[in-house]
Amino acid sequence: MPNTSEPKLISGNANKPLASAVARRLSMHRGMNVQLCDARVERFNDGEIFVEVYENVRGEDMFIIQPTSNPANDNLMELLIIADALRRSSADRITAVIPYFGYARQDRRTKARTPISAKLVANMMVEAGIERILTMDLHATQIQGFFDIPVDNLYASPVFALDIKHHFKGNMEDIMVVSPDVGGVARARELAKRIDAPLSIVDKRREKPGEIAEMTVIGDVKGKKCIIVDDLCDTAGTLCKAAENLMDHGASEVHAYITHGVLSGPAVERVTNSVMKSLVITDSIEATDAVKNCPNIRIVPTAPLFAQGIINTWNGTSVSSLFENETLVPLYEGLYHL
Numbered sequence: 001m002p003n004t005s006e007p008k009l010i011s012g013n014a015n016k017p018l019a020s021a022v023a024r025r026l027s028m029h030r031g032m033n034v035q036l037c038d039a040r041v042e043r044f045n046d047g048e049i050f051v052e053v054y055e056n057v058r059g060e061d062m063f064i065i066q067p068t069s070n071p072a073n074d075n076l077m078e079l080l081i082i083a084d085a086l087r088r089s090s091a092d093r094i095t096a097v098i099p100y101f102g103y104a105r106q107d108r109r110t111k112a113r114t115p116i117s118a119k120l121v122a123n124m125m126v127e128a129g130i131e132r133i134l135t136m137d138l139h140a141t142q143i144q145g146f147f148d149i150p151v152d153n154l155y156a157s158p159v160f161a162l163d164i165k166h167h168f169k170g171n172m173e174d175i176m177v178v179s180p181d182v183g184g185v186a187r188a189r190e191l192a193k194r195i196d197a198p199l200s201i202v203d204k205r206r207e208k209p210g211e212i213a214e215m216t217v218i219g220d221v222k223g224k225k226c227i228i229v230d231d232l233c234d235t236a237g238t239l240c241k242a243a244e245n246l247m248d249h250g251a252s253e254v255h256a257y258i259t260h261g262v263l264s265g266p267a268v269e270r271v272t273n274s275v276m277k278s279l280v281i282t283d284s285i286e287a288t289d290a291v292k293n294c295p296n297i298r299i300v301p302t303a304p305l306f307a308q309g310i311i312n313t314w315n316g317t318s319v320s321s322l323f324e325n326e327t328l329v330p331l332y333e334g335l336y337h338l
Helices: 016-029 072-088 117-127 141-146 157-167 182-195 237-248 267-272 289-293 303-315 325-331
Strands: 008-011 039-043 049-053 061-065 093-098 132-136 151-154 175-179 199-208 211-218 225-233 253-261 278-282 297-300
Touching: 008 016, 016 061, 016 303, 039 072, 049 072, 061 072, 061 303, 072 093, 072 117, 093 303, 117 141, 132 303, 141 151, 151 303, 157 182, 157 225, 157 253, 157 278, 157 297, 157 325, 175 182, 182 199, 182 225, 199 237, 211 237, 225 237, 237 253, 237 267, 289 297, 303 325
Parallel strands: 008 061, 061 093, 093 132, 132 151, 175 199, 175 225, 225 253, 253 278, 278 297
Antiparallel strands: 039 049, 199 211
Protein backbone atom coordinates (compact mmCIF):
# COMPACT_ATOMS: atom_id res chain seq x y z
CA MET A 1 0.00 0.00 0.00
CA PRO A 2 1.37 3.47 -0.82
CA ASN A 3 2.32 5.51 2.22
CA THR A 4 1.07 9.00 1.44
CA SER A 5 0.47 10.15 5.03
CA GLU A 6 3.11 12.85 4.57
CA PRO A 7 5.47 14.11 1.87
CA LYS A 8 8.96 12.65 1.79
CA LEU A 9 11.99 14.87 1.16
CA ILE A 10 15.40 14.03 -0.24
CA SER A 11 18.28 16.41 -0.92
CA GLY A 12 21.35 16.55 -3.09
CA ASN A 13 24.49 18.39 -2.05
CA ALA A 14 23.67 21.75 -3.68
CA ASN A 15 21.93 23.40 -0.70
CA LYS A 16 21.68 21.09 2.30
CA PRO A 17 20.97 23.96 4.76
CA LEU A 18 17.85 24.99 2.82
CA ALA A 19 16.66 21.39 2.50
CA SER A 20 17.10 20.86 6.25
CA ALA A 21 15.28 24.15 6.97
CA VAL A 22 12.33 23.07 4.79
CA ALA A 23 12.12 19.70 6.58
CA ARG A 24 12.36 21.44 9.97
CA ARG A 25 9.68 23.92 8.94
CA LEU A 26 7.30 21.12 7.92
CA SER A 27 7.93 19.30 11.22
CA MET A 28 7.77 22.27 13.58
CA HIS A 29 5.06 24.39 12.02
CA ARG A 30 2.84 21.90 10.22
CA GLY A 31 2.79 19.05 12.75
CA MET A 32 4.36 16.54 10.38
CA ASN A 33 7.17 14.16 11.14
CA VAL A 34 9.29 15.09 8.14
CA GLN A 35 13.02 14.48 7.94
CA LEU A 36 15.33 14.31 4.96
CA CYS A 37 15.37 10.84 3.47
CA ASP A 38 18.40 8.80 4.52
CA ALA A 39 20.55 8.60 1.41
CA ARG A 40 24.06 9.17 0.16
CA VAL A 41 25.01 11.23 -2.85
CA GLU A 42 28.71 10.72 -3.45
CA ARG A 43 31.34 10.73 -6.17
CA PHE A 44 33.72 8.09 -7.38
CA ASN A 45 37.37 9.06 -7.78
CA ASP A 46 36.82 10.00 -11.42
CA GLY A 47 33.95 12.36 -10.52
CA GLU A 48 31.03 10.06 -11.38
CA ILE A 49 28.02 10.62 -9.14
CA PHE A 50 26.57 7.71 -7.18
CA VAL A 51 23.26 7.75 -5.28
CA GLU A 52 21.94 5.21 -2.80
CA VAL A 53 18.64 5.65 -0.95
CA TYR A 54 18.56 3.74 2.34
CA GLU A 55 14.81 4.06 2.99
CA ASN A 56 11.85 2.40 1.31
CA VAL A 57 10.24 4.92 -1.09
CA ARG A 58 7.79 2.60 -2.85
CA GLY A 59 4.50 4.43 -3.37
CA GLU A 60 5.81 7.63 -1.72
CA ASP A 61 5.26 11.21 -2.86
CA MET A 62 8.91 12.29 -3.20
CA PHE A 63 10.29 15.84 -3.28
CA ILE A 64 13.91 16.36 -4.37
CA ILE A 65 15.30 19.66 -3.07
CA GLN A 66 18.19 20.62 -5.33
CA PRO A 67 19.03 23.99 -6.91
CA THR A 68 21.17 23.69 -10.04
CA SER A 69 23.59 26.41 -8.97
CA ASN A 70 27.39 26.44 -9.16
CA PRO A 71 28.76 23.90 -10.00
CA ALA A 72 25.74 23.77 -12.28
CA ASN A 73 26.63 20.60 -14.17
CA ASP A 74 27.40 18.57 -11.03
CA ASN A 75 24.24 19.71 -9.27
CA LEU A 76 22.10 19.08 -12.35
CA MET A 77 23.48 15.55 -12.69
CA GLU A 78 22.85 14.91 -8.99
CA LEU A 79 19.22 15.91 -9.49
CA LEU A 80 18.80 13.66 -12.53
CA ILE A 81 20.47 10.65 -10.90
CA ILE A 82 18.46 11.03 -7.68
CA ALA A 83 15.28 11.15 -9.79
CA ASP A 84 16.34 8.01 -11.67
CA ALA A 85 17.08 6.19 -8.40
CA LEU A 86 13.64 7.11 -7.04
CA ARG A 87 11.86 6.15 -10.25
CA ARG A 88 13.56 2.74 -10.29
CA SER A 89 12.60 2.33 -6.62
CA SER A 90 8.88 2.69 -7.48
CA ALA A 91 8.24 6.12 -5.97
CA ASP A 92 4.64 7.15 -6.64
CA ARG A 93 5.41 10.72 -7.81
CA ILE A 94 8.67 12.67 -8.09
CA THR A 95 8.63 16.45 -7.73
CA ALA A 96 11.83 18.42 -8.22
CA VAL A 97 12.03 21.45 -5.92
CA ILE A 98 14.57 23.66 -7.73
CA PRO A 99 14.95 26.95 -5.82
CA TYR A 100 17.39 28.22 -8.47
CA PHE A 101 16.96 26.88 -12.01
CA GLY A 102 20.37 26.92 -13.71
CA TYR A 103 20.69 27.35 -17.50
CA ALA A 104 17.56 29.54 -17.42
CA ARG A 105 19.45 32.40 -19.09
CA GLN A 106 19.85 30.25 -22.22
CA ASP A 107 16.14 30.31 -23.05
CA ARG A 108 16.44 31.44 -26.70
CA ARG A 109 18.90 31.65 -29.57
CA THR A 110 20.61 35.02 -29.33
CA LYS A 111 22.98 34.32 -32.24
CA ALA A 112 23.33 31.84 -35.07
CA ARG A 113 24.48 28.31 -34.13
CA THR A 114 23.79 28.62 -30.40
CA PRO A 115 21.79 26.22 -28.21
CA ILE A 116 18.61 26.64 -26.21
CA SER A 117 20.07 24.92 -23.18
CA ALA A 118 17.06 25.57 -20.92
CA LYS A 119 14.93 23.40 -23.22
CA LEU A 120 17.58 20.67 -23.24
CA VAL A 121 17.67 20.67 -19.43
CA ALA A 122 13.86 20.47 -19.33
CA ASN A 123 13.91 17.42 -21.60
CA MET A 124 16.53 15.73 -19.42
CA MET A 125 14.48 16.26 -16.26
CA VAL A 126 11.33 14.80 -17.79
CA GLU A 127 13.27 11.84 -19.18
CA ALA A 128 14.78 11.16 -15.72
CA GLY A 129 11.29 10.61 -14.32
CA ILE A 130 10.51 13.98 -12.74
CA GLU A 131 6.76 14.56 -12.91
CA ARG A 132 6.45 18.07 -11.48
CA ILE A 133 8.67 21.13 -10.95
CA LEU A 134 8.50 23.63 -8.09
CA THR A 135 10.88 26.54 -8.61
CA MET A 136 11.20 30.25 -7.86
CA ASP A 137 11.65 33.33 -10.05
CA LEU A 138 12.61 31.72 -13.35
CA HIS A 139 14.82 34.06 -15.36
CA ALA A 140 12.28 33.80 -18.17
CA THR A 141 8.75 32.67 -17.34
CA GLN A 142 8.29 31.12 -20.77
CA ILE A 143 10.60 28.30 -19.63
CA GLN A 144 7.48 26.80 -18.03
CA GLY A 145 6.38 26.03 -21.57
CA PHE A 146 9.57 24.03 -22.24
CA PHE A 147 8.19 21.28 -19.98
CA ASP A 148 5.40 18.83 -20.76
CA ILE A 149 4.81 18.44 -17.02
CA PRO A 150 3.33 20.92 -14.50
CA VAL A 151 5.69 23.72 -13.43
CA ASP A 152 4.90 25.95 -10.44
CA ASN A 153 6.99 29.13 -10.47
CA LEU A 154 6.90 30.82 -7.07
CA TYR A 155 7.78 34.50 -6.67
CA ALA A 156 10.07 36.15 -4.15
CA SER A 157 8.33 39.52 -4.54
CA PRO A 158 5.65 38.84 -1.87
CA VAL A 159 8.41 37.99 0.62
CA PHE A 160 10.45 41.03 -0.46
CA ALA A 161 7.35 43.19 0.01
CA LEU A 162 7.06 41.98 3.62
CA ASP A 163 10.77 42.64 4.17
CA ILE A 164 10.59 46.16 2.73
CA LYS A 165 7.52 47.08 4.79
CA HIS A 166 9.30 45.80 7.90
CA HIS A 167 12.68 47.48 7.37
CA PHE A 168 11.39 50.76 5.90
CA LYS A 169 8.46 51.16 8.27
CA GLY A 170 7.63 54.85 8.59
CA ASN A 171 9.55 55.75 5.41
CA MET A 172 7.47 53.99 2.79
CA GLU A 173 6.52 57.27 1.10
CA ASP A 174 10.21 57.77 0.18
CA ILE A 175 10.57 54.37 -1.56
CA MET A 176 11.15 54.16 -5.33
CA VAL A 177 11.31 50.72 -6.98
CA VAL A 178 13.86 50.55 -9.82
CA SER A 179 14.21 48.06 -12.65
CA PRO A 180 17.89 47.69 -13.67
CA ASP A 181 16.90 47.18 -17.32
CA VAL A 182 13.90 47.35 -19.59
CA GLY A 183 13.50 43.56 -19.57
CA GLY A 184 12.89 43.52 -15.82
CA VAL A 185 10.12 46.12 -15.77
CA ALA A 186 7.33 43.56 -15.22
CA ARG A 187 9.11 42.14 -12.16
CA ALA A 188 9.79 45.59 -10.71
CA ARG A 189 6.23 46.76 -11.42
CA GLU A 190 4.88 43.73 -9.54
CA LEU A 191 6.85 44.64 -6.41
CA ALA A 192 6.02 48.34 -6.74
CA LYS A 193 2.33 47.48 -6.88
CA ARG A 194 2.59 45.34 -3.74
CA ILE A 195 4.17 48.12 -1.67
CA ASP A 196 2.32 50.98 -3.41
CA ALA A 197 5.51 52.69 -4.60
CA PRO A 198 6.43 54.51 -7.85
CA LEU A 199 8.56 52.85 -10.51
CA SER A 200 11.75 53.94 -12.26
CA ILE A 201 13.91 52.27 -14.93
CA VAL A 202 17.63 52.23 -15.62
CA ASP A 203 18.06 51.81 -19.36
CA LYS A 204 21.47 50.42 -20.28
CA ARG A 205 23.05 50.22 -23.70
CA ARG A 206 25.89 47.86 -24.53
CA GLU A 207 28.45 48.35 -27.27
CA LYS A 208 30.10 44.99 -26.58
CA PRO A 209 28.88 41.97 -24.57
CA GLY A 210 29.71 42.53 -20.91
CA GLU A 211 30.54 46.21 -21.42
CA ILE A 212 27.98 48.92 -20.62
CA ALA A 213 28.42 52.01 -22.76
CA GLU A 214 25.67 54.18 -21.30
CA MET A 215 23.04 54.18 -18.56
CA THR A 216 19.98 56.40 -18.51
CA VAL A 217 17.65 56.79 -15.54
CA ILE A 218 13.99 57.07 -16.53
CA GLY A 219 12.03 58.68 -13.71
CA ASP A 220 12.73 61.22 -10.96
CA VAL A 221 14.70 59.52 -8.19
CA LYS A 222 15.88 62.68 -6.43
CA GLY A 223 15.64 62.30 -2.65
CA LYS A 224 14.24 58.77 -2.95
CA LYS A 225 15.31 55.54 -1.25
CA CYS A 226 15.77 53.47 -4.40
CA ILE A 227 15.25 49.71 -4.37
CA ILE A 228 16.68 47.86 -7.37
CA VAL A 229 14.81 44.63 -8.11
CA ASP A 230 16.07 41.75 -10.23
CA ASP A 231 15.92 37.96 -10.42
CA LEU A 232 19.65 37.25 -10.17
CA CYS A 233 22.99 38.90 -9.54
CA ASP A 234 26.05 37.23 -11.06
CA THR A 235 29.20 39.39 -11.09
CA ALA A 236 27.33 42.47 -9.75
CA GLY A 237 28.95 44.81 -12.29
CA THR A 238 25.69 46.09 -13.77
CA LEU A 239 24.06 46.29 -10.34
CA CYS A 240 26.83 48.39 -8.81
CA LYS A 241 26.95 50.73 -11.82
CA ALA A 242 23.19 51.17 -11.70
CA ALA A 243 23.47 52.07 -8.00
CA GLU A 244 26.15 54.68 -8.77
CA ASN A 245 24.00 56.09 -11.55
CA LEU A 246 21.01 56.45 -9.22
CA MET A 247 23.11 58.23 -6.59
CA ASP A 248 24.43 60.57 -9.31
CA HIS A 249 20.80 61.41 -10.13
CA GLY A 250 20.07 62.45 -6.55
CA ALA A 251 18.87 59.27 -4.82
CA SER A 252 19.32 59.44 -1.04
CA GLU A 253 19.97 55.71 -0.64
CA VAL A 254 20.20 52.66 -2.88
CA HIS A 255 19.25 49.14 -1.83
CA ALA A 256 18.86 46.01 -3.96
CA TYR A 257 16.52 43.03 -3.66
CA ILE A 258 17.75 40.14 -5.81
CA THR A 259 16.18 36.67 -5.68
CA HIS A 260 19.18 34.53 -6.63
CA GLY A 261 22.59 35.56 -5.30
CA VAL A 262 24.86 33.82 -7.81
CA LEU A 263 27.61 36.29 -6.82
CA SER A 264 30.49 34.80 -8.78
CA GLY A 265 33.99 36.18 -9.37
CA PRO A 266 34.49 39.69 -7.98
CA ALA A 267 30.81 40.15 -7.04
CA VAL A 268 31.16 40.19 -3.23
CA GLU A 269 34.08 42.63 -3.36
CA ARG A 270 32.15 44.90 -5.71
CA VAL A 271 29.08 44.87 -3.47
CA THR A 272 31.21 45.55 -0.38
CA ASN A 273 32.81 48.60 -2.02
CA SER A 274 29.64 49.85 -3.74
CA VAL A 275 27.41 52.77 -2.82
CA MET A 276 24.55 50.35 -2.01
CA LYS A 277 23.54 50.36 1.63
CA SER A 278 22.25 46.80 1.40
CA LEU A 279 21.84 43.88 -0.98
CA VAL A 280 19.07 41.49 0.05
CA ILE A 281 19.10 37.99 -1.47
CA THR A 282 17.28 34.74 -0.72
CA ASP A 283 18.89 31.47 0.33
CA SER A 284 17.89 29.75 -2.94
CA ILE A 285 21.64 29.32 -3.51
CA GLU A 286 23.79 28.30 -0.54
CA ALA A 287 25.78 31.33 0.56
CA THR A 288 29.57 31.16 0.59
CA ASP A 289 31.56 32.35 3.61
CA ALA A 290 32.41 35.53 1.69
CA VAL A 291 28.70 36.28 1.17
CA LYS A 292 27.85 35.52 4.81
CA ASN A 293 30.63 37.83 6.04
CA CYS A 294 29.82 40.72 3.69
CA PRO A 295 28.55 43.61 5.87
CA ASN A 296 25.98 44.90 3.36
CA ILE A 297 24.50 41.56 2.19
CA ARG A 298 21.46 40.20 4.00
CA ILE A 299 19.81 36.82 3.35
CA VAL A 300 16.04 36.25 3.48
CA PRO A 301 14.89 32.66 4.16
CA THR A 302 12.70 30.84 1.65
CA ALA A 303 12.07 27.69 3.71
CA PRO A 304 8.57 28.86 4.82
CA LEU A 305 7.62 29.51 1.18
CA PHE A 306 8.92 26.20 -0.16
CA ALA A 307 7.56 24.20 2.79
CA GLN A 308 4.06 25.54 2.13
CA GLY A 309 4.52 24.98 -1.61
CA ILE A 310 5.43 21.34 -0.94
CA ILE A 311 2.38 20.89 1.32
CA ASN A 312 0.05 22.43 -1.27
CA THR A 313 1.52 20.25 -4.03
CA TRP A 314 1.27 17.15 -1.86
CA ASN A 315 -2.34 17.65 -0.75
CA GLY A 316 -3.60 19.05 -4.06
CA THR A 317 -4.42 22.59 -2.95
CA SER A 318 -3.59 25.85 -4.72
CA VAL A 319 0.08 26.75 -5.09
CA SER A 320 -0.83 30.12 -6.62
CA SER A 321 -2.24 31.15 -3.22
CA LEU A 322 1.40 31.72 -2.23
CA PHE A 323 1.45 34.73 -4.56
CA GLU A 324 -0.77 36.62 -2.13
CA ASN A 325 0.41 38.65 0.87
CA GLU A 326 -2.49 37.35 2.96
CA THR A 327 -1.11 33.81 2.65
CA LEU A 328 2.52 34.73 3.33
CA VAL A 329 2.06 36.97 6.37
CA PRO A 330 1.26 34.00 8.68
CA LEU A 331 4.21 32.04 7.22
CA TYR A 332 6.67 34.82 8.03
CA GLU A 333 5.03 36.19 11.18
CA GLY A 334 8.01 35.23 13.35
CA LEU A 335 10.38 37.17 11.11
CA TYR A 336 8.47 40.33 10.25
CA HIS A 337 6.35 42.58 12.43
CA LEU A 338 4.25 44.80 10.17
